[in-house]
Amino acid sequence: MNEFMLVLGMAVVTFAMRYPVMALVGRINLPDRVFQALRYVPPAVLSAIVVPELLLPDGERMLLAPENTRLVAGLVALLVAWKTKNLLLTIVLGMLSLWGWSWLLSALTTAGG
Amino acid sequence: MTGSAPATRRAELLAGMKATIPLVIGAIPFGMIFGAVAVTNGLSPAAAAGMSAFVYAGSAQFIAANLVGTGAPAAIIILTTLVVNMRHILYAATLAPHVKRLPQRWLAPLGFWLTDETFVVVIQRYEQQDASPYKHYYYLGSALLMYANWQLCSWIGIIAGQTIPDPTRWGLDFAMVVTFIGMIVPMVRNRPTLAAVLVAGAVALLAHGLPNQLGLMVAALAGVGAGMLAQIFPGAGETPQPAKAERAP
Known part of the structure; x- marks a missing residue:
């Protein structure tokens, strides 16, 4: 693969999503429907990235069990985000529960086996 | 910042930086893991650093790095980048009425530096009712801090990825997931x-x-x-x- 073309292509399409609209929208009018549809793009894209990360820990099979540390930590993050709306707290408590829960699981496994 | 909003260029710049600090902290592990995953998946350090410098789009870069690992063709990676970054049209369209008086030499770099994080911070400043003429310096401050941090963290990750075997096992890539959860919920x-x-x-x-x-x-x-x-x-x-x-x- 030509890495130069890859980076260039990604840079061009990304800039094309950011700059032209900012420069032009003050002067042209987009239909309301376009704005309405665009409003759902950020939550939809972010959710489409996040949900498989939580439920498919190995990228293949769904794991709905306490052994799925990502799911547990994700649910903690969801709860913290919902209750506090504090992004930093969500990140910190989410990562701490990931590490804490996997430590606990491995401690229990060692003790049991 | 309630009551007396910053009114000088310098104060706006610093206020924009300050408001961006929580998001910068969320981006630190994310940038490092991007760099590490990119080189582990076979991108050259120059291409990984180039992506952070010229594409500057965290989630798209991360997905691209994973696609490189699966051997996906460049055209598919570029198309995926386009779709993943389409949300920026919304951000740009939302900001456009606020920045329409700025000259192109401001709009082009501000557009390039538009990210989820900077958008969320900057739109709140623009929606405040005070008549500060320097709100674009607030935007600039947020953008510069996010950008500098992203470059630095990518480089650290690139170096770590070349020396530490399997950097993903620390679960640092999960920082992206919790950051996104924290961004989705208020939406x-x-x-x-x-x-x-x-x-x-x-x-x-x-x-x-x-x-x-x-x-x-x-x-x-x-x-x-x-x-x-x-x-x-x-x-x-x-x-x-x-x-x-x-x-x-």
Whole structure:
């Protein structure tokens, strides 16, 4: 693969999503429907990235069990985000529960086996 | 910042930086893990650093690095980047009325530096009612701090990825997931957005087997479609209501 073309292509399409609209929208009018549809793009894209990360820990099979540390930590993050709306707290408590829960699981496994 | 909003260029710049600090902290592990994953998956250090410098789009870069690892063709990676970054059209369109008086030498770099994080911070400043003429310096401050941090963290990750075997086992890539959760939740303020989030997530699960990360595109489009449908038609078993009644406190 030509890495130069890859980076260039990604840079061009990304800039094309950011700059032209900012420069032009003050002067042209987009239909309301376009704005309405665009409003759902950020939550939809972010959710489409996040949900498989939580439920498919190995990228293949769904794991709905306490052994799925990502799911547990994700649910903690969801709860913290919902209750506090504090992004930093969500990140910190989410990562701490990931590490804490996997430590606990491995401690229990060692003790049991 | 309530009451006396900053009024000088310098004060706006510093205030923009300060407001961005929590998001910068969330981006630190994310940038490092991007660099590490990129070189582990076979991108050269120069290409990984080039992506951070010239593409500057965290989630798209991360997905691209994973696609490189699966051997996806460059055209598919670029197309995926386009779809993943389409949300920036919304951000740009939302900011446009506030920046329309700025000259192109401001608009081009500010556009390049537009990210989820900077958008969320900057739009709050623009929506404050004071008549400060230097709000674009607030934007600049947020953008410069995010950008500098992203470069630095990518480089650290690139170096670490070349020396530490399997950097992902520390789970640092999960920082992206919790950051996104923290960004999604405040967005869900009405039923259509909830529908978009739930449908996009469910379709992403069902379609994850599609080759080359196409599932992400399908899921995003399904989510947007669900949001539009929920907005146009009230839910089944729900009494149709005038738009006003939906704005419950």
